[in-house]
Amino acid sequence: MKIDTFLLERSQTLYENEVEINLTESGVHHATMADLVPPDEMDAIRDLPLGYGYTDGTPALRQAVADWYPASSAENVLIANGTSEANMLALMSLADPGDHMVMLTPNFMQLDGLARALGVEVTRVPLRPENGWQPDMDDVRAAIGPATKLVTLCDPNNPTGVLMRGETRRAQAALTEEAGVWLLVDEIYRGSEIDGRPPATAWGLGRKVIATGGLAKSFGLPGLRMGWCIAPPDLVTRMHERQDYTTIGTGPLAQELSRRALTNPVRDRLLARGRQILSAGRGRVEDWLRGRNGWSLVQPEASGMAFVAYDLDMDSERFVHELRDRTGVFVCAGDWFGIPRHIRIGFGVDRSDLDMGLERIDAFAKSHAG
Numbered sequence: 001m002k003i004d005t006f007l008l009e010r011s012q013t014l015y016e017n018e019v020e021i022n023l024t025e026s027g028v029h030h031a032t033m034a035d036l037v038p039p040d041e042m043d044a045i046r047d048l049p050l051g052y053g054y055t056d057g058t059p060a061l062r063q064a065v066a067d068w069y070p071a072s073s074a075e076n077v078l079i080a081n082g083t084s085e086a087n088m089l090a091l092m093s094l095a096d097p098g099d100h101m102v103m104l105t106p107n108f109m110q111l112d113g114l115a116r117a118l119g120v121e122v123t124r125v126p127l128r129p130e131n132g133w134q135p136d137m138d139d140v141r142a143a144i145g146p147a148t149k150l151v152t153l154c155d156p157n158n159p160t161g162v163l164m165r166g167e168t169r170r171a172q173a174a175l176t177e178e179a180g181v182w183l184l185v186d187e188i189y190r191g192s193e194i195d196g197r198p199p200a201t202a203w204g205l206g207r208k209v210i211a212t213g214g215l216a217k218s219f220g221l222p223g224l225r226m227g228w229c230i231a232p233p234d235l236v237t238r239m240h241e242r243q244d245y246t247t248i249g250t251g252p253l254a255q256e257l258s259r260r261a262l263t264n265p266v267r268d269r270l271l272a273r274g275r276q277i278l279s280a281g282r283g284r285v286e287d288w289l290r291g292r293n294g295w296s297l298v299q300p301e302a303s304g305m306a307f308v309a310y311d312l313d314m315d316s317e318r319f320v321h322e323l324r325d326r327t328g329v330f331v332c333a334g335d336w337f338g339i340p341r342h343i344r345i346g347f348g349v350d351r352s353d354l355d356m357g358l359e360r361i362d363a364f365a366k367s368h369a370g
Contacts, residue, residue: 003117006110008336011320020328021357025346026158026305027217028192028274035270036260048256055249056240064262065228069203069211075233078240079255081247083188083214083227087111089239089246090210090229094182095120095149102143104135104153106160106337108186111152121147124338133162133298137171141179150182155202156189159307159337159344161300163193166200173205182208188227189303191218191271194278203230210235217303219261219270220277220348226250226258274348278304281347281354288358295365304348307334309341312368316343327360 016022037045056062057079065079066072080086091111095101097119103112105124115122123143127133140151153172155164164172176183185202190213193199203211214227229239243249260266285306289297294311312319316333320343324330334342345361347354 001117004113006113008109008332011332011336015324015330019324019330021330021353021360023329023331023346023349023354023357024344025349026303026344027189027222027346028220028277028304028348029350030222031220031270031273033257035273036257036266045253045256048253050252052249053252053255057250058252058255058259061255061259061262064259065230068262068267069201069230071204072230076230076236078229078231078236078243079250080214080227080229080243081250082216082225083186083212084110085243085247086212086214086227086229087184087186088114089242090184090212090231090235091115091120091150092118092242093235093238094184098147099149100145100147102140102148102151104140104151106157106339107152107154108158108188109337111184120149126338127157127160129298133157133160134165134168135172137168137175140172141175144176144179144181148179148181150184151176152184152186154186154188155200156187156192156302158186158189158303159305159332159334159339159342160298161189161303161305161307162298163200163301169200169202170205173202173209177206177208180208182210185209185211187211187213189217192274192278192302192304194275194282194300194302196275201230207232215258215261218274220274221258221261221270224254224258224261226254278348280351281349282306284351284354285345285347285358288362304346306345306347307339308343308345310343310365312365314368316340319343323361323364327364329357329360329364331357331361 062074062077065077100121101115102123125139125143190199210231212229216222296309298307316335320333332344
């Protein structure tokens with residue numbers, strides 16, 4: 001099977017552990033076991049049986065996920081190895097070769113490359129900065145055709161960190177409902193709303209709306225590799241049938257730690273910790289950009305991403321490679337998301353790394369100024 005190189009993920013795999021300062025991360029600086037398990041309960045983790053367990057996730061874990069979504073039950077939950085597997089299983093369950101998918105971009109480009117490799121035609125519908133990075137329903141409607149099986153988007157958006165407005169979210173769900181196609185919303189950044197507004201979801205806005213999510217970003221727990229999909233029970237069953245051919249399931253240790261992370265008071269404590277880190281990081285980037293003519297920031301409302309336009313005479317991939325090689329700082333190229341002359345800077349990282357990384361980007365930019 002031919003498949004396009006996933007430039008974002010391939011680049012991170014090659015370099016994120018080799019550089020001195022990694023600013024490609026888009027979520028919250030990682031939490032620890034101590035944030036999930038109090039000292040007097042560590043014995044329970046030590047004695048946890050490491051058998052196969054529930055390959056579809058323990059009932060308690062699936063219920064804990066469901067409790068974070070309105071009008072949801074454990075039967076609506078598929079447990080996956082990260083949101084990426086959940087997205088993949090949803091695509092494999094909804095579309096066949098020769099079918100069509102509409103993707104709103106910019107976006108995490110996993111489903112774009114995977115769909116094309118599976119023989120699914122993809123139409124990209126751009127989100128425009130002049131519209132506040134909100135989807136234009138006329139554009140989406142025009143892209144839907146007889147072979148369209150699903151429309152997919154990321155909310156909060158990657159790489160801008162912009163939230164979809166409530167009325168737009170409802171309009172998008174109504175449009176796909178009217179067209180008779182599925183709406184797949186990647187909500188991996190749900191819960192990272194920096195100003196503390198309640199986390200919104202597309203789930204519940206229509207009969208053919210599904211949402212994916214996970215613990216990697218807003219919870220600061222990427223090492224658990226825990227994701228999920230919220231969907232009607234019959235679709236969950238179809239996804240399980242395909243998961244039998246992929247990873248089969250997640251492990252019991254990750255499931256137990258994830259259950260703890262999703263159960264209050266730990267859930268609210270982790271999300272509050274994340275918002276505090278993100279608020280401070282966003283403020284630091286805003287301060288850094290003040291007075292830098294020709295550079296601008298898409299104001300992030302959620303996530304740990306600053307999507308920055310720059311005025312240097314180089315494309316974003318060259319910017320990223322030269323910055324990494326010369327300074328040891330690694331950021332993401334806007335071209336990896338289809339947006340030229342931008343870089344994505346992660347600000348949810350350790351504060352000392354952020355401060356040093358911004359200083360080095362500043363020196364690099366000054367050395368290339370015309």
